[in-house]
Amino acid sequence: MSERLILLEGAQKDLLRRCWYSHDARWFMSVAEEYGLEVANRLNRRVCRALGEAEMRRFVAALGIDRPTTVRRLVEVMDQAMHFFAPSPLTKFDIWVIDGQSYGVWIRRCFIHDNVTRAGIAASYTCAAFDRLQGWHDALDLPLAEDPPALPCAKTLGQECLRVMTIR
Secondary structure, three states: OOOOOOOOEEEEEEEHHHHHHHHHHHHHHHHHHHHOOOHHHHHHHHHHHHHHHHHHOOOOOOOOOOOOOOOOHHHHHHHHHHHHHHOOOOOOEEEEEOOOOEEEEEEEEHHHHHHHOOOOHHHHOOOOOHHHHHHHHHHHOOOOOOOOOOOOOOOOOOOEEEEEEEEE
């Protein structure tokens, strides 16, 4: 009989996360090679929104919590979700309440930016991170006042990745 190898819980999560993000990057590049970056960016935004909706539904169900009804509670849930799905050092971020309808997100380090830069496509990449957050809003029945715009990666442009999100 062979010896059974066991990974510690943190190592398991890290391995699964890295495999998933590796799959995601390869999917994006395959679509880009086959159909061009414009199509890959458009489909990636659509997929990220749908992924966000599915993962947030599963996240709140796994925690056994009610959907948030206030911006303060929404920010608490989103902070926990961001730490779970893309923890440091992959992503470093701040999220805070602005008022009863809005919150701010500042992504100080972004693994997506790191990866598209490494792949040499940063200048042509349309950020889909906020589409994922929009999916979270969809899952929580707290729709945004407007869809996130299709913008290039702010970090690639030498800007801060900082957005104000407002609930409808």
